[in-house]
Amino acid sequence: MFLLDLPRRAKQFLLFLLDLLLIPAALFIAVSFKHGNGQSIEFFANYPFFMPAVVIAGALAVLATALPRIKLHAIEFRAIGRIGIASLVIALATYGAETLMRISDAGQIAVATGGLFFLISIGARMVALFSLLALREHALSRVPVAIYGAGSAGIRLATAMQMSHDARPVMFVDDNPQVQGTIVHGLPVRSADALRKMISRKQVERVLIAIPSANYSRRAALVKELREQKCDVQIAPSMAELVRSKTINGMPTVSPDSLLDRDNVDLDNPRVARAYYDRVVMVTGAGGSIGSELCRQLLECGARKIVLFELSEYALYQIDQELGPLARAANVQLTTRLGSVANPRRVTQVIEDEEVEIILHAAAYKHVPLVEENEVAAAQNNVVGTRVVAEAAAAANVRRFILVSTDKAVRPSSVMGATKRMSEMVIQDMQTRSSVTKFAMVRFGNVLGSSGSVLPLFQEQISVGGPVTITHPDMRRFFMTIPEAARLVLLAGAFAEGDDIFVLDMGEPVYIMDIAKRLIKLTGHRVYDGRNENDIKIEIVGTRPGEKLVEELVIDPARLISTQHEKILRAHEDRPSPRLVTNALRMLTDAINESDSAAVRAALAEALPGFGRALPDNVVPFGPAQATKR
Template identity: 50%
Template sequence: MAAAMLSLAGIAASYLLNLSGPRSVPLIFGIIFFVLALSTRIFGLYALRHISQNKSTCLPVIIYGAGAAGIQLAAALRQSVEARPILFVDDNPTLHRVVVAGLEVRPPSELPHLIEKYGIARILLAIPSLSEQSRNELYARLTKLPVEVQVLPSFIDLMSGRSLQTSLRPVSPDELLDRDKVELDSPEIAKAYAGRVVMVTGAGGSIGSELCRQLINCRPTCIVLFEQCEYALYAIELELSELTAQTDITVLPRLGSVKNRGCVARVVAEENVDIILHAAAYKHVPLVEHNEIEAASNNVIGTKIVADVANQAGIERFILVSTDKAVRPTSIMGATKRMAELVVQDIQTRAPKTRYAMVRFGNVLGSSGSVLPLFQKQIASGGPLTVTHPDVTRFFMTIPEAARLVLLAGAYAQGGDVFVLDMGRPQKIIDVAKRMIALSGRTLKETDDSPGDIKIEITGLRPGEKLYEELLITENLSTTPHAKILRAEEVPLSEIEVASLLRSTEAAIASADPAALRRIIEGRVEGYHVPMHASALA
């Protein structure tokens, strides 16, 4: 318009002033002005864009889909400081090399080259009209590239308020139990812990921290948090301080190891502890299998030290958190927990003031090292889910069930008791994996060529792992006031046998001799035998 007005003004001035010269000069001037003005603006635009792109901290992104949704996304991103659209990628060959909304459209086959050339950090999938299956297939292909992939929700997802990412919801442990949740509320719990000073060893762990949370409802006067990991102690103390801010419950963090007798005795004496819930233990089967000496030192000798201190201080109750892996164990973890049970049962015979009890758990869903967080991480990354054996079975319970069982065991303890929870039938791990895939909104991929989202991969049994777990050494059971909690009647070792077991275990620990420790366990713990991998190392 400026060029046309200048040309018309020049022609009018030429006629009005009767100027000499060709009448075409104003037209040529207007054309030259138009070309120069336009070219300088285009050059300036590209120069500024080049400078801003080189100095920008925005993430360079590719938009997959050059349709209406992609164009709107590109326009929105240009106004943002988080991301910068570089170009479009689209499956439609008629759009290739065409500039749409200021961005060139390229074919998907060029993605690896484009990612490397432009330093792309993220691909935004903007084809909301795709069916869910097609979208999931495309998403699976794009996730193989070395960039992050995010998906613009479909119109149906937007209307329902969910997206592809939110549809991958976290699975509640209760949904994986394949049984009704056991209600463990009982008035005996509050009576047992109200007004007491309760010390929880391993307070920063999965079970220990949940014990502390549930203790708050029992109204003790003080909860002593005993933990050797500084960060775990800090985290649980911070959480409990907020939960008890409006109560008269005192929370005391105490840093220390259960292997340090002086430290344990000092804390128990200084805080006038009434009840000890002993949850401190090394429990990860494969790790413990290759660290036998530390496992025995912590799980056996540590338990002996805390139980002895409880006896000497004459405290009211001592509850040991044990495991179903302690029954005819094939792993060092299970064997050391069984030895800890035998030690506690033996101390009970010489402790008239203190009531000792043990609680055997199944696999606790959601605890550190359990299948739930592992499967959730594997599903989030697109699989596969790893299962050690198609026939491996486990008893399962939730963290709240486990913690509640410990508290109830403390209330029901009569002396030397072994409590177990009726958890129904054991479940196959592979069935839990399939159920978790379905509950996460994904589908099982049976083979490489079959449709589906997530595969299950069989990796083989790990050292120390067995196909199935048991809760009882004998079938002798007696009831408790709660229908789902049973008391196992098991014959303990004699005092001389336990003393001999402890002496030889301490000698093996002192000499750092894992082979000797395994031989001691094999001779003293029913059901244990030295596995092939340990025999080869010896």
Template identity: 40%
Template sequence: MTLSSLFSWLGQLPRLPRWARLGIIASLHLGFFALAYLLAFLIRFDYAIPTPYQTAMWAGLLPLLATKAVVFGALRMFQGWWKYVSLYDVLALARALALASLAYLALNVMVLTPADFPRSIYLLDFALSLILLGGARGSLRLLREKLATWGDDRPAVPVLISGAGDTGETLVREISKNRQIVYQPVGFVDDDPYKHGLRIHGVPVLGPIDKLAQLVEKHGVEELIIAMPSASRDQIRRVVEQAQRAGVKTRIVPAFEAVVEGKVSVNALRDVAITDLLGRAPVELDTYAIGRSLEGKRVLVTGAGGSIGSEICRQVVRFNPERLILLDCAETPLFFIHRELSEQHDDKLFAAIGNVTDAERMRQVFEQHRPDVVLHAAAYKHVPLMEEHPALAVQNNIGGTEIVANLAAEYKVARFVLISTDKAVNPTSVMGATKRVAELLVRHLNHTCATTRFSVVRFGNVLGSNGSVIPIFRQQIARGGPVTVTHPEMTRYFMTIPEATQLVLQAATFKQGDLFILDMGEPVKIVDLARDMIRLSGFSEDEIPIDFCGVRPGEKLFEELTLDREEVDTTAHAKIFMGKEPADLLVEMEDAFDALMSAGRAGDDQSVRAGLEALIPTYRPSAPSSKVIRIESGRHKALSKV
């Protein structure tokens, strides 16, 4: 019988009837038990067993087999499958053999009481049984993994792995088992000098990352896999730059799978993305608290078709709500997120088309679904467009928030969360000013409404959201450039969409505070972001130039997350801070608020701008309405096509 046919036969065992499978596996174990027992006597007497001891040996064989069979059966040791053996299985095997040896010792001493039975046999039998069974199980697994790629004619891709830690070790193990992707690890690179010269599963640690170019040339490496899930953005950037200089393709182990789930899969490997260079560590969540706030609840998400709203829906549905109501006025993105989630959660979803500025429609939604939690993400967010349409920004960002928040109070919703932005801090744009007013409105309701907890979660830019800088840069690079950046010193805070939405859900569980500010890390220069994306796309700045097109109306060179008068305190989560303002500011400005809303409903853009300045003392518009540059004209033409 060839090895291939043997493994083909073994592979059929799980499909046999349960009694037949257990019978075969138990028989194999009994054979190893008998062999270990006989070898123990042979070793004890240097392969010349005296006659009296031979009698004791044969007399004790059947009781030994019966004892071990009972112990192994009680511990379900016949139900494991050898081709998936691990260290855990070896430890379980040792425990079962130890118990079986103790049971046989007790039986022999207290019941059978043989006259001539060496005490060393118990220890020898235990050790030999462990060696034989453990060796057999491990050998079958090793042979199976070796045969998995035997006969595959595809050439193996020589790869280096950056990071000789736990993730790198797991990756090498997975590569050896995965027959779908043919990689040949030729070595590790790691900056830890104590690891140099070591071997991990037979793969050597060849040296530091700085020697990457030499190692690539020496070993004919075609790809570099980054297996450093906790590395900073500077460390990742350094590895990527070294790989680009060496002329090899770079792939990465996603940090989420490696750190959060504790799993590493070759199939999950992907090209290095701009998010990897931003160095955002995976978010650690208090999933128990989030689960308590969402499980079995009716949750309404407004703006569910948008980048943030759709990801909120993806996160919420993980926590088993009774119903998730997805609300948006744009039917196409609403259709797509509903279809995506309905594949696994169709019985929990309801897609509601409606505009948050339509008070009658919103009342219908609240009356029909009676939500327990409202996550309000619907908003106009594009700064240049809102500079052209300030009245519409007021109607949607403030008026829509007012309608939904008042209905939340009226229908006694337990929790209402407004998604806000760093552009609301000392705003220079209409969009930022309207979000600041919306913040004041929601916090005002938290002071005046006893039945609903109202809160605001404020954060900066999210990577890859619709119409944001990254997809714009990506399309400009695909067209051959140039990449347009408004100003060399323009900086922004960034986080990933999943990180932002997870922290929103975490903040929604807090019982104290009504303004929460997410830790955005270090601000990033937009021009550095552009350069990184050009390099990741395999180009240089000579091939894809960067053009500086000037700051657009409403934009600031840098964003802020807190006002000067806001005190910031820590919360139970390291990445969420609580902002405090002296008092309910909106109660002192009701007349100014009413005037602003009247101007917005009347479509009076000039009065809206004046109203925003009266209501928000820190609002400093960057350009009067008469000087607003239309997005499709002149130097902004490149941005209008994406």
């Protein structure tokens, strides 16, 4: 364990000493091949400075190529390439020394020395790696893990787990008979029957499912089958989630789409790429969950320039650090701009300076309980901010403006929902006064995995042993994933004709209670049933101010209109009168300037009759069964 506990610099020094010993060893073997074992000692006696010269030059080559800094468990093509460069330099140094000392047959010993150093350097590292792994296995008690899926996702997972202190991969499992019996990434690939036997013998205690291509039904069936065998089961993250996670121990064990009782909605459409290709696109709220995903997908669309507009310096820094290398690789210009959407001069300046053609407006305060207690700031950011950006877009003749809205804007009962509905009214009114810019809106359901959503909250609660808190057992919501939400915005921009309200057919609303139970099971735990105190409890804590038991996506499902995509619908809703919007904005602006929370609520109530009242019993939330498409 002494070697395992050494600091990194000490390990690098030991690797340098190893290479330093391998250089004379390679040279000695090369000379012995050329002159024979009996004459090699005499050879070095006749040329006493030959070996020191080669060793010094070789040591410099080893340091220049940073061979000691190559981690033993990270020997791959680039690392082997660096060893090859060092070997070439050693060969050239040997040849130079032979030439200066006028040694006969210059070149043969040099080639042999370089080649031998290359081979024994790699070999020595492999021996050291396997020795350290053996020591680690002896010293650590790691959980034996089987990876279900021998494809690229499973291989990446196995690579990430090699140096884990908690788990060790012992096998792959794959349903493809042609793959079974082979060795992948040093691990055997076996069948599901073999896995069942190893679980029964306690040779496998945990299974990680790494089949990102499998649909929800397939993954759910696997989880159920494996749990019946008394085995811990986890859903491995997708590639995007794995890249964003810092360590395998801290990886998200359940991907958001695993919680939906439906398959992901396929929102790919050729019109998306055409709509954004070679365009300058500005994303407000670019550091948020939706805004950042919009930027990622815009890179794939071939936008000429993406303008990241964000109020939070830290959020802007983070998304710039993530997207910068990807943007350079895709030849997309990335521009970062700090500022508030409620600042007219700043917004106008950025739009004009960057020659923006399309705006995706995702900036908003969205957390219902926080917004409920901060009415003035919410109204200024959500309503005034939307008006400022929309007016600047119209003045600059921006081609399209897409507002990211929410189902909470329909018959709103919260300040957050009311401010978003007023934002929609602003956009509807702007379309009547703009002949160039096409204004459209997208209404989301709850976005799983976004900041403040139930997924990260529930995962954190489960990680500490519970309880998982639910506000009401009958609470239902429409759910979508972050990629679905961002793609819906991009599609709305492609389909927009002006004054559009787009919604995604997400099936029936889902009970939050079902989401919690499914998440507990998918993370390898059990829901508390009154018997085992170690199981995860679910606790009902009561509804919060402004919450409804069920949300809606449209006011009248019968007025939904189909689009070019079967899962995307256009809602036809009456426009508010210009006088109503003007008076409401004036009242709201006066209340904001006075920092009067009560006046803000009064202005929202004046503009939105019924704001704050409970949802009538006869209101049926939008679902595919109620929608009349035409």
